[in-house]
Amino acid sequence: MKNTKKIILAVLAIALVAGVFFGINKYFQGNDLEKDIYITVINDTTGEVLMEKTKFKTEKENLGDFLEENKEKLNVKMTDTQYGRFLDGLLGLETADMTNGPWWMYSYKSKEKGLDMKIGEAPGVDSIGLNEGDEIEFHYTKDMGM
């Protein structure tokens, strides 16, 4: 009887947590419809703008999938970690020293979701959902936004 009560309570807790977990997931999720997104790439170590607000068409739901889709075109290098994919290289610039940088950081603006994340605020590439008109600015920088 006591165990049955515990099992019911555990199942209820799992349901509640699953609801919150997927609710948060949905908030950040993108859509799989065709959309235009805008990419800017800046090498902060030299000040060179490598790509300026270039329009890309994609049906990918998140930034990680978009980068994978454009692996050749953008010369993307990513590694899998327990937190999702990590961006190591873009347009030929690659992080050589993981401790001291420079690293690839990015800001993210989404009018549709009402989000404006500066460098250091944006989560991992797999957690950034893509929506119509989103703007992502990649910076090869030592500034972690902290």
Next chain:
Amino acid sequence: MSSKKITRVAMLASILYIIQFIGSGLLYVELVNFTILLYGVSLERDESYLAVAIFCFLVMLTRGFGLWTIMYLVVFPQYALIYSTVGKRIRSEYALSLLGFFLAFICGTLIDIPYIIAAGLDYNGLIVRLLLGFQVSIVNALVTFVATLFLLNPLKKLLLKLNT
């Protein structure tokens, strides 16, 4: 402190370290919070506090003196104290599971505080960071809740046997 007690504290700290080490490979499943709860409600206050503090030093020594390892030392021994003072007075295992759920849930945010301050986030950035953190914390809280419900009593009996 007797040598028997020192040995016991060292052993308990090592067990906690192994649990943390195994759990660090799994993003959403960690039993560190549950183990601290178990130590807090089962052992003498100084024993549980020391075991958890030594565990934090072990993490620091092996993973480096980062902000998060320092925050481990700030947060976890205090958790042991809370469980030892408040948790021991709670008779209901359901209420204890809820306390474990709550403390495990806020644990990630507490450890994240220096990063949040250093990042100087605006309101939107803060909400995003908290929400993304909650996504991980709530699963850890659930694991602590379920483990407390089902594992606390049998493991507590085992620990008490060790003490005799």
